[in-house]
Amino acid sequence: MMTRKSVTSREVQTTVYKLLRESELCKAVNGKLYHATTRPRASHKEDIIVRYTAGRSGEVQEGVVTVLIYSEPIPAPDGTPREDIARTVQIERLATDWVDDLPTGRYLFSPSDTAQTLYDPEAGQYFTSIKINYKHY
Known part of the structure; x- marks a missing residue:
């Protein structure tokens, strides 16, 4: 009888990290890809962070992994930072397409x-947040 091996939160996070590493989404940002708490505070680039969010064990393990894609603000006419909406739209589309594929x-x-x-x-x-459901069989 063959038994299925359970996965850990770090293994799920690493799987998503590896899938991101070669993606068009990752290639489209000017920063780096990080695991949950490893992004340097001083970074102001378009970084991607993969974070394990929740999970349940059972016959089928399932849970959620969150991907955060940071983007650089642009200056408003008064000099305060504001969202670069065109870039946000692009990142949201790239992230959604990546999950779908x-x-x-x-x-x-x-x-x-x-x-x-x-x-x-x-x-x-x-930052753009996209949460991904996973089921591990």
């Missing part, structure tokens, strides 16, 4: 929600 195999991936862009006051940057 993820391969199947031992994992089944699907979008958990709609890609959305928010502001991170601590980083002084906008």
Whole structure:
């Protein structure tokens, strides 16, 4: 009898990280790809962060991995930083297409929600968040 091996949160996160590394999304940003807490605070580039969010074990392991894509703000006429909406739209589309095209195999991936862009006051940057459901068979 063959038994299925369970995966850890780090293994799921690393799988998504590896899939991102060769993606058009990753090639389209000017920064780097990071695991959850490894992005330097001083970075103001278009970085991508992969973070394990939640999971449940059982007959089929399932959960959520979050991908955050930071983007650089542009100056408003008064000099304050504001969202580069054209770039945000481009990043949201690239992220959505990437999730839709993820391969199947031992994992089944699907979008958990709609890609959305928010502001991170601590980083002084906008970021696009896309949550990915996974099922591991």
